[in-house]
Amino acid sequence: MKLRETVIQAAYSLRANKLRSWLTTMGVAVGVFSIIAVMTALQAVDRSVASGLSSLGSNTFEIQKYPATFFGGHGRSRFINRPDITYEEGLAFKNLMGKKVDRIGLKVSRSGNQAIYANRSTNPDITLFGADENFASANGFDIENGRNLVKNDIRFSRNVAIIGRDVLNTLFPGGENPVEKQIKVNGKLYRIIGVFMNKGAAFGQSQDNLIVIPITRYLAHIDIKKSISVTVEAASQKEYQATIDQAIGAMRIARGLTIKDPSNFELRTNEALVESFREFQRTISVGAFIISFMALVTAGVGIMNIMLVSVTERTKEIGVRKSVGAPRKSIMRQFLLEALFLSLTGGVIGIVVGASAGNIVAVAFNLPPILPLAWIIISIAVCSGIGIIFGLFPAYRAANLNPVDALRTGK
Amino acid sequence: MDNTLIRMESLCRFYEMGDQTVKALDNIDLSFNRNEYVAIMGPSGSGKSTLMNIIGCLDTPSSGTYELNGQSVSGMDDDELARIRNREIGFVFQTFNLLPRLDCLRNVELPLIYAGIDAEERFDRALDALERVGLGDRVNHKPSELSGGQIQRVAIARALINNPSLILADEPTGNLDTSTSRDIMTIFSELSEAGNTIILITHEEDIAQYTRRFIRLRDGKIESDTHAPILE
Numbered sequence: 001m002k003l004r005e006t007v008i009q010a011a012y013s014l015r016a017n018k019l020r021s022w023l024t025t026m027g028v029a030v031g032v033f034s035i036i037a038v039m040t041a042l043q044a045v046d047r048s049v050a051s052g053l054s055s056l057g058s059n060t061f062e063i064q065k066y067p068a069t070f071f072g073g074h075g076r077s078r079f080i081n082r083p084d085i086t087y088e089e090g091l092a093f094k095n096l097m098g099k100k101v102d103r104i105g106l107k108v109s110r111s112g113n114q115a116i117y118a119n120r121s122t123n124p125d126i127t128l129f130g131a132d133e134n135f136a137s138a139n140g141f142d143i144e145n146g147r148n149l150v151k152n153d154i155r156f157s158r159n160v161a162i163i164g165r166d167v168l169n170t171l172f173p174g175g176e177n178p179v180e181k182q183i184k185v186n187g188k189l190y191r192i193i194g195v196f197m198n199k200g201a202a203f204g205q206s207q208d209n210l211i212v213i214p215i216t217r218y219l220a221h222i223d224i225k226k227s228i229s230v231t232v233e234a235a236s237q238k239e240y241q242a243t244i245d246q247a248i249g250a251m252r253i254a255r256g257l258t259i260k261d262p263s264n265f266e267l268r269t270n271e272a273l274v275e276s277f278r279e280f281q282r283t284i285s286v287g288a289f290i291i292s293f294m295a296l297v298t299a300g301v302g303i304m305n306i307m308l309v310s311v312t313e314r315t316k317e318i319g320v321r322k323s324v325g326a327p328r329k330s331i332m333r334q335f336l337l338e339a340l341f342l343s344l345t346g347g348v349i350g351i352v353v354g355a356s357a358g359n360i361v362a363v364a365f366n367l368p369p370i371l372p373l374a375w376i377i378i379s380i381a382v383c384s385g386i387g388i389i390f391g392l393f394p395a396y397r398a399a400n401l402n403p404v405d406a407l408r409t410g411k
Numbered sequence: 412m413d414n415t416l417i418r419m420e421s422l423c424r425f426y427e428m429g430d431q432t433v434k435a436l437d438n439i440d441l442s443f444n445r446n447e448y449v450a451i452m453g454p455s456g457s458g459k460s461t462l463m464n465i466i467g468c469l470d471t472p473s474s475g476t477y478e479l480n481g482q483s484v485s486g487m488d489d490d491e492l493a494r495i496r497n498r499e500i501g502f503v504f505q506t507f508n509l510l511p512r513l514d515c516l517r518n519v520e521l522p523l524i525y526a527g528i529d530a531e532e533r534f535d536r537a538l539d540a541l542e543r544v545g546l547g548d549r550v551n552h553k554p555s556e557l558s559g560g561q562i563q564r565v566a567i568a569r570a571l572i573n574n575p576s577l578i579l580a581d582e583p584t585g586n587l588d589t590s591t592s593r594d595i596m597t598i599f600s601e602l603s604e605a606g607n608t609i610i611l612i613t614h615e616e617d618i619a620q621y622t623r624r625f626i627r628l629r630d631g632k633i634e635s636d637t638h639a640p641i642l643e
């Protein structure tokens with residue numbers, strides 16, 4: 001029998017049991033969905049993460065109490081007993097680094113702040129930084145209007161602020177010049193001295209929703225016990241590694257560590273950030289794999305079960321087909337094709353729904369949607385494999401029925 | 412060409428049932444010529460269906476020889492038997508055995524599908540066969556939409572479609588009323604006159620009377636084998 005005929009026959013019998021066919025298909029769809037959705041989302045986010053994480057600037061690294069983790073990460077608690085990096089240690093570090101380093105910035109931050117000007121207020125989602133005059137250059141901000149922080153702002157812990165573009169747009173919608181205006185952040189008054197130029201979004205999150213005040217003022221008025229982070233910019237890529245080595249030494253001295261003590265601070269480099277994202281990506285992938293694997297095996301067993309039921313139900317049909325001359329391989333092919341059809345339909349549904357769901361994440365992060373072609377091909381291959389493997393036994397059983405016995409069965 | 416279509420010699424079919432052996436067919440010697448029209452009769456359990464299954468290559472003998480068209484069937488595997496059934500044999504069953512989901516046309520063309528014949532020719536020949544049994548106007552009906560007599564005629568059309576050497580019918584009128592049975596037997600008689608070889612099983616004398624040769628089985632053995640008197 002020609003393949004075309006077999007396909008038609010298979011389609012006929014699946015149509016005769018629509019509900020059952022659909023339910024079986026759903027199992028496969030769920031398995032494929034989870035892997036495709038996760039892989040689509042990860043792949044969509046991937047590129048922007050790589051570039052987004054690089055916002056530090058390629059010659060820049062940070063020293064912090066906690067290691068770089070992604071989306072909260074795990075094991076933060078292991079480091080909670082480390083002493084905070086104090087502002088004084090930061091200053092000592094700066095001294096120790098001497099002239100070799102172009103710029104060293106000290107900063108602290110907290111999220112969830114609200115700013116008020118006149119009768120307008122922002123959402124309570126602003127990140128408030130306490131920083132020094134090097135913040136802008138170390139973090140890739142340009143001053144669009146007004147001026148940067150200067151050393152004296154820090155020394156005298158002045159109540160001045162530089163605002164990001166989002167804050168500007170909300171509080172001064174009419175194009176009014178914000179410089180020298182007084183805004184209230186969490187109930188405290190600051191005088192605006194400058195506005196940062198628009199930087200855009202990374203991971204779908206605006207980078208312009210910030211306010212920067214002098215770090216000394218921050219530590220004095222907002223949060224006295226806060227571990228600071230130190231941003232170090234090497235003069236050139238060539239000196240990057242040497243600068244890192246020097247910084248580790250300087251920070252150990254600033255923190256009063258002896259030779260025997262392990263370092264109680266972490267280095268955050270771009271590579272470390274990207275690596276931590278990769279690790280997160282791996283964890284999610286493994287999870288998706290496990291879920292998909294279990295769902296697909298379950299679905300495969302479901303297909304086998306349905307096909308066995310189908311063989312039993314259609315024993316008479318098989319007998320009739322054999323009596324008019326159907327060879328074993330054509331019966332086998334018919335049932336295999338039905339199983340294949342069930343699993344592939346499920347696979348296609350899983351791919352379509354999964355890719356859509358994955359791309360919803362992409363859209364939510366303001367990223368261009370993608371088609372995870374490799375995963376689609378893998379899914380189709382796996383589904384074919386499932387259909388064939390789990391269809392094989394029922395098909396074999398059908399093909400080897402004795403025609404006399406098969407014809408004698410009821411129905 | 413040799414006119415013998417079927418030759419059986421000391422053919423046995425035993426079923427092992429636990430420790431006892433059921434001799435469904437016990438040492439049968441029998442041959443049929445082309446264009447014979449035969450009725451096989453006998454009480455229930457005498458081995459009629461078993462014999463028909465072997466003649467139809469659905470089953471193989473436990474011992475003895477069976478030749479169809481001069482070809483020994485005994486040593487064949489399932490697929491070779493399937494090919495013989497496909498080319499040489501047309502079955503008509505008491506319970507019709509049509510596929511309920513397929514319409515008449517698709518039921519009738521089924522043997523041609525396995526013969527590898529393309530769709531266009533299948534359609535023409537199936538239509539032709541249906542017309543021969545008087546169902547040219549029912550081609551797209553499903554079996555459930557037909558009467559018993561009509562269903563059996565579809566089954567006959569299916570049996571005819573391959574121009575088989577042999578048409579085998581196991582109690583083809585067993586599920587039909589008297590007048591419908593008469594219609595079906597008329598079709599068989601016409602087919603016989605057209606040159607087909609037909610073997611049918613029945614336990615009704617008046618059905619057997621349509622045929623030209625009567626074989627009676629009892630306990631797996633041939634009890635009698637008589638020919639109808641030649642009418643002028």
Ligand SMILES: Nc1ncnc2c1ncn2[C@@H]1O[C@H](COP(=O)(O)OP(=O)(O)OP(=O)(O)O)[C@@H](O)[C@H]1O
Pocket residue numbers: 426428433434435453454455456457458459460461462
């Ligand atoms: N698959 C089988 N297993 C065991 N015994 C069988 C099998 N098929 C048939 N028999 C036995 O073989 C004998 C002949 O059976 P068969 O079906 O050929 O009878 P029959 O003449 O067709 O009867 P009926 O008129 O009732 O159809 C019976 O005794 C039956 O019980």
Ligand SMILES: [Mg+2]
Pocket residue numbers: 459460461
């Ligand atoms: Mg019988």
